[in-house]
Amino acid sequence: MPLMARIRTIKPTFWGDDKVAKLTRDERLLFLGLVSMADDEGRFLASNAAVAGFVFPNDELSPARIGRWMKHLDAVGLIRVYDVGSVRYGVLPKFTTHQVINRKTKSVLPEPPPETLL
Numbered sequence: 037m038p039l040m041a042r043i044r045t046i047k048p049t050f051w052g053d054d055k056v057a058k059l060t061r062d063e064r065l066l067f068l069g070l071v072s073m074a075d076d077e078g079r080f081l082a083s084n085a086a087v088a089g090f091v092f093p094n095d096e097l098s099p100a101r102i103g104r105w106m107k108h109l110d111a112v113g114l115i116r117v118y119d120v121g122s123v124r125y126g127v128l129p130k131f132t133t134h135q136v137i138n139r140k141t142k143s144v145l146p147e148p149p150p151e152t153l154l
Contacts, residue, residue, distance in 0.1 A: 077132070083124050084102045087106065
């Protein structure tokens with residue numbers, strides 16, 4: 037995924053959100069990194085290696101640890117992970133509700149299945 041200049045907004049209510057309250061400090065950092073990583077439709081490559089390279093490029097974290105954090109974010113509903121072929125993708129279900137995109141770029145990543153966004 038090419039890196040483009042993107043501006044993302046974190047609302048003050050993020051910190052008191054019920055779902056966010058269920059996260060560890062590291063999981064919160066991961067989630068904020070995924071908000072930054074996501075394209076203009078809230079989609080991102082969700083392999084542990086892709087996430088580690090984007091969100092934690094200077095940290096030595098095991099893929100298993102990142103995988104556990106991703107599973108927890110999915111379990112509480114902050115992200116949804118889906119596979120297309122052998123590639124794992126993720127989507128932030130409420131992304132377009134919380135982000136204002138001035139010059140939206142259409143996603144090059146496959147759409148998530150409709151049930152993913154529920």
